[in-house]
Amino acid sequence: MSEFNLRSAASYAGLILMMAVTSLLAILLIGPVKAAGLGAFEDPDSILNAFLFIFAMLVITAVLLILIKWKAQQVISVIIGFSLAAVIYYVVMALLHQAGLGVLADAGGVICGFGVIALLWFYPEWYVINTAGILVAAGCAVIFGVSLSLLPVLVLLVLLMVYDFIAVKRSKHMLTLADGVLRQKMPIMFLVPKTKGYSYRKSGFSIRNEKGERGAYMIGMGDVIMPAILVVSAQVFAGGEGVMSVFGIYLPALGALIGGIVGLLILMIPVNTGKPQPGLPLINGCAIIGFFLCCLIAGSWDWLVW
Template sequence: MFEIKRKHLPAIAIICMLVITHMLALNIVHTYPQEYRAFGDDVDDPTNPLIYIGVILVFTAGMLMVFKYGKGEYLQYAILGVVGLTLFYVFYPVLFMVGHPIIEALQFDWAFFISILLAISLTYLLYKKPEWYVVNGIGIIMAAGIAGIFGMSLGILPVFILLIALAVYDFISVYKTKHMVSLASGVMKMKVPVMMVVPQKANYSFADKEGIEQELDEDKEREAMFIGLGDMIIPGILPVAATLHLPAMMVGGHYAPNLVALGSIAGAVIGMIALTRFVLKGKPHAGLPLLNSGAILGYILTYFVIYQNLSFGFVFPF
């Protein structure tokens, strides 16, 4: 019985990280300035997510080419730079809001410099000590921040389009072309927070690993569970969009958009539970089909119960 419980602890930890990431995104997004919106006020244009999808496809193709020609070390530095920049954009608005009275009194934007210091320090820590707890901690912060930016940049309909399209792409890339498995192995060697790592034992060293082949071999003992950072980010976009873009109203003393957001998170959790059952078997599985489906179904059900209409918050710009 003890072995069964220990076997499932990483799955439970991953589910907890998903909830923490999404709840953190819901709380910090309200500190973000309007300048963080990728498309300005045009959040309901259904073509906006196509731009994101195009960027993802180009970035994925570029990474595969880099790995093919053995230039992964250059990509590692580029990703570390992106990590540092993302951390700054996450920290700064939060620290600015918290310290705004002091900033006004001193006429000095200390939040800006502390955000830079935090971003550089954490990025350096990731580079020098890429253990699983460092990767996961930074990954959660990044995932929450990115989900927040996507959620405030896209209305409900564009988010639905994005989640459905990326679920289809994830299915194809894992089960058909299988290039996502190769990409995951290459990224793991760089020790950057593109994958979350949850070990079976606390003394597990992620820094010493050179690939995920053992974790995909059913004949070998699983040392850790891995899940892509995108699996944390993408389903979290919908609850953020819900809390920001749905009509404001109160239901039973609670803010209705927040209730729908929580329903979407609950759906994503159910999807993650289903996903971890497959992952525990040792074979690679596409996460977004289950996670996005859960988030969407949770959203639809909660929206219908609370708003009692079938518009689902869609705004058509034509």
């Protein structure tokens, strides 16, 4: 039976807000990140980058699944913690360098990176997780978005749509992975309370409340990062002189953002059944459709020259 009610609608609004804020923050970070020379790949036009991304993700997934099987929870915490701290470090360092702080920028990045992880460890409440998650997701999106042009990004998003469906519906190893890392007190997901007074920390790191009912909705960080990568890449590689923009956001990037939000809204329909659902087929698919529709409206096709 559907759990939909007004509180569910408010939770949906919270998820949409976090997706939008993540993409908008990523766009704001484009300048500082490019100025700091941060990037994941040397050649942004290489389609091979998409396959390298998938390969690296599969290796990391395999390592985490092995650690879960071995019940090496502390090792998992360290790996996730250092990874997230590194992203926060790069984001803060880039911003502080942009502000002209020089050497102090690196020190500030280190302090913020480990400070946020410490806060998550000692007080992992849902709003702390979400705040850190937005920063990490925006950081990942901008670092990959500025270093991948649009063709590799589109290939990557399509590959991830297929992978996510298989990982959730067929092999189901993604469910094992999510269950294994859910208790690590790190922003690997976004949580939006459905019930008043919900506390992730007090509920034993579960999305259920004390009555066993769904106390919060959860969406994986990857479901927010991947469409945001397209948003950033579209802003960098499909923008420029003569391309329509809204408040400085080029129309192809705005189309990807709106499309991702539409995909999330559609995803909430099967999610309400309480069964795990692959998010990327709908979210990435709608983001790509929104991107192409707005490219058509804006007449922005120069990025197709490859």
